[in-house]
Every structure is written in structure tokens, then in C-alpha cells.
Amino acid sequence: MNLQTSEFDILQSIVIRALEDSANSLSSMTTGRIQMQNPRLSFLPLNVVPGIAGGPATVVCAVYLGIEGDLSGHLMLLFGLQSACGLVDLLMEQPVGTTAVLDEIGISALAETGNVCGSGFMNAISDRTGLKVIPTTPAVVVDMAGAILESVVTELYLNGDEVLVVETGFNGEVPGHFLLMPDTDSMARLIAALEGIQ
Amino acid sequence: MIVETLPVGLGELKVGSRPGQVLVCYGLGSCVGLTLWDPVSHVGVMVHVVLPDSSLSRGQDSLPGKFADTGVKAAIDEVVRAGANRSRLTARIAGGARMLNVVGAGTKLDIGARNADAVRTQLQFHKIRLAADDTGGTYGRTLQLFIDSGRLLVSTVGRGEREL
Numbered sequence: 239m240n241l242q243t244s245e246f247d248i249l250q251s252i253v254i255r256a257l258e259d260s261a262n263s264l265s266s267m268t269t270g271r272i273q274m275q276n277p278r279l280s281f282l283p284l285n286v287v288p289g290i291a292g293g294p295a296t297v298v299c300a301v302y303l304g305i306e307g308d309l310s311g312h313l314m315l316l317f318g319l320q321s322a323c324g325l326v327d328l329l330m331e332q333p334v335g336t337t338a339v340l341d342e343i344g345i346s347a348l349a350e351t352g353n354v355c356g357s358g359f360m361n362a363i364s365d366r367t368g369l370k371v372i373p374t375t376p377a378v379v380v381d382m383a384g385a386i387l388e389s390v391v392t393e394l395y396l397n398g399d400e401v402l403v404v405e406t407g408f409n410g411e412v413p414g415h416f417l418l419m420p421d422t423d424s425m426a427r428l429i430a431a432l433e434g435i436q
Numbered sequence: 437m438i439v440e441t442l443p444v445g446l447g448e449l450k451v452g453s454r455p456g457q458v459l460v461c462y463g464l465g466s467c468v469g470l471t472l473w474d475p476v477s478h479v480g481v482m483v484h485v486v487l488p489d490s491s492l493s494r495g496q497d498s499l500p501g502k503f504a505d506t507g508v509k510a511a512i513d514e515v516v517r518a519g520a521n522r523s524r525l526t527a528r529i530a531g532g533a534r535m536l537n538v539v540g541a542g543t544k545l546d547i548g549a550r551n552a553d554a555v556r557t558q559l560q561f562h563k564i565r566l567a568a569d570d571t572g573g574t575y576g577r578t579l580q581l582f583i584d585s586g587r588l589l590v591s592t593v594g595r596g597e598r599e600l
Contacts, residue, residue, distance in 0.1 A: 284446075285445060285446045285447065288445075288446060288462075288463060293462065294462035294463035295463050295578055297593050377536050377537060379536060380593070381575055381576040381593050382463035382465075382576035382577075382578065382593055383463060384462050384463020384464070384465065384576065385463040385465030385575070385576020386463075386535050386536070386576065387463075387465075388446060388463070388464070388465045388466060389466040389533070389536055389547075389548070391446075392466050392467065392486055392487060392547050395446075395487060395502075
């Protein structure tokens with residue numbers, strides 16, 4: 239991705255602020271203290287994306303939201319099964335390790351996390367860039383990481399070659415990935431908006 | 437026999453011609469894993485098809501296995517070059533799932549069905565018999581082709597394993 243250092247810095251600060259906002263929304267929903275920690279941004283080639291979460295055959299839990307409006311693309315929270323259960327515990331305000339299996343309530347809690355994080359994140363992007371972005375309703379999928387990720391990157395594969403990946407964790411206990419994958423045209427629009435901010 | 441696992445990544449194509457070789461597509465979602473195998477020479481190929489048609493491409497990426505049309509042709513060429521007899525080849529395919537059912541995302545994410553259709557069409561075009569077809573659904577698949585026996589194993593999360 240052809241981003242100047244200054245643009246990358248702005249993107250990084252917007253993404254980090256947006257993540258903080260979404261973690262705050264999540265915290266206020268649960269009356270607990272949920273934080274996203276040390277987010278690291280990187281652009282990755284699409285063909286390596288199916289392997290980022292422990293390899294393509296690793297079973298993961300993905301919370302997926304489509305991005306619509308001025309930008310189009312995909313947003314995904316990706317957790318190992320243990321992390322997904324840990325996140326459910328944080329949401330339910332019980333000690334991490336209590337949830338062992340993702341049941342319907344757990345899945346719906348994770349979907350809600352996606353909703354809150356996704357909306358919080360996109361509102362923050364909107365506020366700072368002036369672009370109007372809306373999330374679709376979330377979908378929660380438990381399956382092989384490769385299968386889930388390739389289904390998303392396939393569409394981007396038509397004209398893009400890289401995706402923005404943010405690695406983060408909740409409260410340092412439940413590591414996960416946050417993937418922001420605008421399509422190529424949207425990435426250009428996002429960069430143009432960043433240039434406007436400069 | 438030394439087991440040698442050859443992972444076949446997005447858009448890749450790999451040929452196996454030695455006993456002990458196992459060609460693997462890990463975690464197929466909307467992509468289609470295509471295998472061709474010759475039961476006499478025990479030579480086979482696996483392709484990890486990502487998209488239905490090379491005319492869709494706007495990028496410079498030229499992996500032959502990326503598209504159904506270029507992938508099927510390249511698979512036949514490569515496996516024949518490695519010693520397979522074209523008339524004995526049988527094809528098996530798996531994958532082409534719809535992983536994410538999202539309201540509002542339209543049909544854009546159902547590229548899996550289009551991939552599977554495109555691979556079947558190309559096989560017909562090249563007159564290769566399709567012996568087994570395990571496509572569709574909403575779940576991922578890992579595909580392993582054992583070169584010596586031609587055994588093709590499909591594994592899933594929570595839906596067990598089966599042979600094609």
C-alpha cells in the first residue's frame with residue numbers, strides 16, 4: 239500500500255482512537271473495564287492473510303461485519319476458541335476461564351461485541367474523516383481460520399493485494415485480531431480523506 | 437515411505453508423483469480445491485482455485501491456479517507433464533462454501549458457488565470426468581490427496597471426515 243509515513247501515522251492514530259472508543263462502548267455496556275491493548279497496525283499481502291491466526295486449519299471464532307456507505311469492505315474480529323470464551327467471560331463479568339464452550343448465549347454476546355466494536359469503530363472513522371460508514375449486522379462463525387479469511391479476501395483479491403490488519407487484545411488476557419479490509423477504491427477514498435486532514 | 441506434505445496455498449498448484457507425498461489445501465472456504473489423479477501412474481495434482489474467471493482480474497498477480505479457467509488448464513498440463521495420462525484422469529472437487537451469511541452483504545460473498553460452477557464447466561470443456569463433488573454448505577474443509585493411493589480426505593470442524 240502506498241502510504242506516506244505521515245499518512246500511516248494519521249491512519250494509525252485514527253484506528254487506535256477508534257478502537258479505544260469501541261472498547262469504551264463495550265465497557266459501558268458491561269459496566270466493566272474492557273480495554274483494547276497495544277494495537278499494532280500492518281499491511282499484509284492478501285495471500286498470507288488466511289494464515290495469520292495460527293495457520294489456515296486452526297479453529298477460530300470470527301465476528302464479521304460488512305462495511306457499507308462511503309467505504310465498502312469488511313471488518314472482522316478474530317479470536318482463538320480460548321480467547322473467544324475468555325471474551326465472553328469478560329462480557330459476562332465472570333473470571334476468565336469460566337466459559338469452556340461457546341453456547342448460544344456466548345455466540346450472541348460475541349455478536350453484540352461485534353456490533354458495539356464495529357459501530358464504535360466506524361463512528362470514530364466517520365467523525366474524523368467525514369466519511370459516512372455503516373456496519374451490517376454481525377455474523378459469528380466458528381470454523382477453520384483459512385476458510386473464513388479466504389472467503390473475505392477472495393473478493394478483495396480481484397483488484398487489491400494488501401489488507402490492513404490490526405493485532406490487539408482485550409485486557410491483555412484475550413489476544414485477538416482486528417481486521418479492517420476496505421476494498422481498493424475505498425482504501426483510496428480513505429487515504430484521500432487522510433490527506434484532507436493533514 | 438517418507439511422508440511429505442505439500443501445502444497448496446491460495447491460487448497455488450502442486451503436482452505429486454512420489455509415494456508418500458500428500459497434497460493439502462488447508463481451510464478451504466469459498467475457494468475450490470480441485471484434484472486430478474491418474475490411477476495407473478499414481479501422479480496427481482491439486483489446485484487451490486480462488487476466483488471463477490481470469491477476465492475478472494485487474495491485478496498483475498499471475499498465479500495459474502488463482503482462476504478456474506486458467507487453473508483447470510494448468511492442472512491438466514502440469515500433471516500430464518509429470519507423467520499422468522490425460523485420458524485416465526479423474527477429477528474431484530471440494531469447497532465452494534458460503535462462510536458468511538450476512539444480511540445486507542448481497543450475493544457478493546457467495547463467490548463459492550460461482551467458483552464451483554466455473555470449475556465444473558472448465559472440466560466439461562476439457563472433457564475430464566468429475567468423479568466426486570463435495571461443494572457448497574456453510575463450513576470450511578481441509579482437503580488431503582494421498583498420491584500413492586489416490587485417497588482424498590475431506591475434514592471439517594464438527595462435521596467429521598469423509599473420503600471422496
